[in-house]
Each structure stands twice: as C-alpha cells, then as structure tokens.
Amino acid sequence: MRYSALSIFKQAFAGNLGWTPAWREPAPKSHYDVIIVGGGGHGLATAYYLAREFGIRNIAVVEKGYLGSGNVGRNTTIVRSNYMLPGNEPFYEFSLKLWEGLEQELNYNVMFSQRGIINLYHNDGQRDQYIRRGNAMMMEGVGAELLDRESLKKMLPFLNFEHARFPIMGGLLQKRAGTARHDAVAWGFARGADRLGVDLIQNCEVTGIRRENGAVTGVETTRGFIGCNKLALAAAGNTSRVGEMAGLKLPIESHVLQAFVTEGLKPCIDHVITYGAGHFYISQSDKGGLVFGAEIDGYSSYAQRGNLATAEHVMEEGVTMIPGLSRVRVLRAWGGVMDMSMDGSPIIDRTPIENLYLNCGWCYGGFKATPASGFCFAHLIAKGESHHVARALRLDRFERGFPIDEAGVGTQPNLH
Numbered sequence: 001m002r003y004s005a006l007s008i009f010k011q012a013f014a015g016n017l018g019w020t021p022a023w024r025e026p027a028p029k030s031h032y033d034v035i036i037v038g039g040g041g042h043g044l045a046t047a048y049y050l051a052r053e054f055g056i057r058n059i060a061v062v063e064k065g066y067l068g069s070g071n072v073g074r075n076t077t078i079v080r081s082n083y084m085l086p087g088n089e090p091f092y093e094f095s096l097k098l099w100e101g102l103e104q105e106l107n108y109n110v111m112f113s114q115r116g117i118i119n120l121y122h123n124d125g126q127r128d129q130y131i132r133r134g135n136a137m138m139m140e141g142v143g144a145e146l147l148d149r150e151s152l153k154k155m156l157p158f159l160n161f162e163h164a165r166f167p168i169m170g171g172l173l174q175k176r177a178g179t180a181r182h183d184a185v186a187w188g189f190a191r192g193a194d195r196l197g198v199d200l201i202q203n204c205e206v207t208g209i210r211r212e213n214g215a216v217t218g219v220e221t222t223r224g225f226i227g228c229n230k231l232a233l234a235a236a237g238n239t240s241r242v243g244e245m246a247g248l249k250l251p252i253e254s255h256v257l258q259a260f261v262t263e264g265l266k267p268c269i270d271h272v273i274t275y276g277a278g279h280f281y282i283s284q285s286d287k288g289g290l291v292f293g294a295e296i297d298g299y300s301s302y303a304q305r306g307n308l309a310t311a312e313h314v315m316e317e318g319v320t321m322i323p324g325l326s327r328v329r330v331l332r333a334w335g336g337v338m339d340m341s342m343d344g345s346p347i348i349d350r351t352p353i354e355n356l357y358l359n360c361g362w363c364y365g366g367f368k369a370t371p372a373s374g375f376c377f378a379h380l381i382a383k384g385e386s387h388h389v390a391r392a393l394r395l396d397r398f399e400r401g402f403p404i405d406e407a408g409v410g411t412q413p414n415l416h
C-alpha cells in the first residue's frame with residue numbers, strides 16, 4: 001500500500017479500516033541467501049539496500065525483540081556530517097545525501113528536518129580546532145560556517161554567554177544537519193524491505209552460529225536452526241556477544257548512553273546545539289519536548305538503562321549551557337547499549353571467518369549513519385568489496401596502526 005495525501009483522504013472516509021499492516025509476520029524459512037542479525041536501523045537498511053540496489057531478495061532479518069527495540073528507537077535523533085578525518089567525512093556526507101532523499105525513496109515520513117547543528121566553542125584553542133574541522137568539511141563540499149559570539153547571541157539568546165568558566169565565544173554551524181524521527185526510520189526501512197520480499201522475523205534471538213570446515217552455515221535461534229550462505233552481524237550493543245558465538249573477540253566495548261525528554265514547550269530551540277565544554281546536546285522535537293543527552297555512563301554494561309549519577313551530570317551540563325532549563329520538567333529518560341569501538345569510528349568489513357560479515361562500532365553516532373551503513377554493508381555483502389566511502393572502516397585498522405580517531409583521545413573506547 002502506497003502512502004499519499006489521497007490515501008489518507010480515502011481512509012478518512014472509510015473509517016480508517018482499510019490500512020494494511022506495514023510488514024508481514026513470516027515464519028522463518030529453513031535457508032536464506034543472507035541472514036542479518038539485528039532488526040535495528042542498520043540491519044533493516046542493509047536488507048532494504050541488498051534487495052533494492054543489489055537484487056538479493058532471499059533475505060531474513062532476525063531480531064531478538066521487536067523491530068526498533070534497540071538503539072535506533074532510543075537515540076536523540078541527531079543527523080549530521082560535520083566530521084574532519086578523511087576516513088569518516090565522505091562516509092557521513094554520503095549518508096546525509098541519502099537522508100535528503102530518504103522519505104521519497106521509502107514513501108515514508110521519517111520527519112527529517114534540516115534545522116542545522118551548532119557546536120559551541122569556549123576558548124581560542126577550541127575555535128582553531130573548529131576552524132580546522134570546518135575547512136576539512138568545506139574541502140569535502142559539505143559546507144560549514146563559523147559563527148561569532150554576536151551573531152550567536154542574536155540566534156540563541158537563551159544561552160549562558162557569560163559563564164565564568166565556559167564563556168561561549170562562537171560556534172560552528174552545519175546548516176544541512178538536523179534531526180529525524182528515530183523509530184520512523186526503522187519502520188520505513190522495515191516496510192521498504194518487506195515490500196521487496198525480505199522476511200522480518202521478530203522475537204527470534206540468535207543463540208549460536210553454526211560453522212562447517214570453518215565457514216558459517218547458519219544460526220541457531222530460539223525458533224530453530226536457520227541456514228544461510230552469508231551471515232551479516234548488525235547487533236550494535238550486543239556485537240561482542242554475537243561475535244563470541246563465532247569465536248571472535250572484537251575491538252568493541254558495550255557502554256550505556258542515556259537520553260532525556262522534557263514536557264512539551266512552545267517552539268524555543270530551532271537548531272541542534274552542542275556544548276563544547278562538555279558533551280551536552282539538545283534539540284526540540286515536533287511535539288515540543290526538549291530532547292537531550294551527554295556522555296556515556298562510563299562503565300561496561302548490556303543493560304538498556306543508566307544510573308542517576310550520570311543523569312545528574314547531564315542536567316548540570318544542560319543548566320550550565322541554558323540556565324532556563326532548570327525550570328523545565330523532565331518527563332522521560334531511557335538508556336541504550338552503545339557499541340563503542342577503540343577509536344570511536346565504525347567497522348563495516350568481512351571477518352576472518354568465511355561467510356561472516358561485520359557492521360558495528362557506531363558509538364554515539366550510528367543513527368545518522370543508518371542509510372550509508374545499510375548501503376555500504378549491502379555493497380560489501382553483495383559484491384565482496386567495500387564501497388569506496390567505507391574503505392577505511394576496516395576491522396584490522398588497529399592491528400595495522402591506522403585508527404580513525406576523531407576525538408584525538410587514543411584507543412580508549414569510553415573516551416570517544
């Protein structure tokens with residue numbers, strides 16, 4: 001069923017009884033060409049592009065919970081491509097370009113809103129570093145603008161410009177960045193993949209990976225064994241657990257990241273804003289709630305919830321940046337499990353095990369990567385070689401001494 005203004009109109013007159021389910025609920029078949037573990041944004045996007053771009057349609061996405069129950073439905077929805085390093089920038093810009101046509105492509109309203117992101121800076125050193133990043137972005141054709149304090153004051157008068165420790169001196173703006181409705185992205189890719197014949201199998205946990213003569217031949221699941229020619233892992237925060245089933249020890253640590261949403265307010269924040277003195281980021285949803293988050297909780301965990309000490313720290317950062325926030329009530333908070341890589345950059349690669357492919361290491365930032373990650377992973381699985389924008393995202397880069405360290409903090413996952 002195609003969605004359109006006309007279909008809404010027609011259904012309104014038919015009592016809204018004619019809408020069909022967005023995807024089927026198939027029972028698993030005994031064998032698929034490709035099985036994707038993880039019905040999050042990346043797994044679903046991979047299935048969609050495999051079927052749409054590369055003509056492989058005998059695919060199953062196997063999800064232990066419900067589609068979108070992981071990080072894709074838990075993030076703070078920021079989409080941007082303001083990276084600096086050559087291994088990252090072309091990949092994220094490719095992703096942003098896919099976002100720009102995604103709603104038409106999927107015939108689904110993912111509420112993509114290019115409202116711009118502003119990264120605030122607080123001292124001369126940080127300004128110079130942002131200038132460098134802005135120049136790198138412009139060299140890639142991404143577009144960047146340096147804002148001084150006076151123009152920021154006009155745009156964002158509610159910020160605390162005069163803070164004694166962290167005075168705001170300016171910001172780096174990427175105008176084409178913004179937000180999207182996170183779970184709509186999962187639903188849009190799921191519906192698109194289902195229409196192309198992909199089986200989306202929910203409530204089906206992968207509990208083991210079967211191998212013959214070293215090569216992967218299928219997965220043991222809570223709904224029985226399912227065979228496959230190729231197995232693709234897109235399990236985000238559970239990557240190390242799933243990898244272990246194939247005997248792989250991966251350069252990933254799982255950490256909790258929390259998100260917070262306030263009561264609905266009249267429109268007041270019309271950009272995404274990030275605080276350079278900490279890691280706080282905030283935007284306003286279309287319903288009016290302020291959506292924000294900051295650092296990870298700082299300990300390894302597979303729990304989808306965080307602790308109060310970090311919640312308190314996030315609130316402190318928020319109020320330091322926008323004092324008026326102290327008057328707003330927080331309504332909801334939740335956590336997600338982040339697949340933190342050693343250098344803060346992702347991995348889209350084959351593994352040393354035959355037929356086993358890997359997509360992980362998204363840290364805080366995998367939501368914005370969803371379309372490109374799916375496209376590039378599908379490219380790798382179908383063609384056996386990396387897409388040109390994802391060539392640097394290799395699993396063996398740590399061994400070879402080529403980490404992609406945007407934050408410049410070394411190979412320490414909890415600092416990225």
Ligand SMILES: Cc1cc2nc3c(=O)[nH]c(=O)nc-3n(C[C@H](O)[C@H](O)[C@H](O)COP(=O)(O)OP(=O)(O)OC[C@H]3O[C@@H](n4cnc5c(N)ncnc54)[C@H](O)[C@@H]3O)c2cc1C
Nearest residue numbers: 038040041042064070071072075076078206336366367368
């Ligand atoms: C609070 C928070 C805020 C964030 N903010 C942003 C942001 O603003 N911008 C941004 O770009 N990124 C953000 N991220 C990161 C982003 O959400 C993730 O990097 C991205 O969603 C991860 O990819 P995914 O969607 O495929 O993961 P997920 O949605 O987690 O998908 C993985 C799926 O695998 C399933 N799975 C795991 N193990 C098994 C198994 N054994 N068998 C079957 N299925 C299994 C899980 O149930 C899950 O559904 C944020 C994350 C969090 C938690």
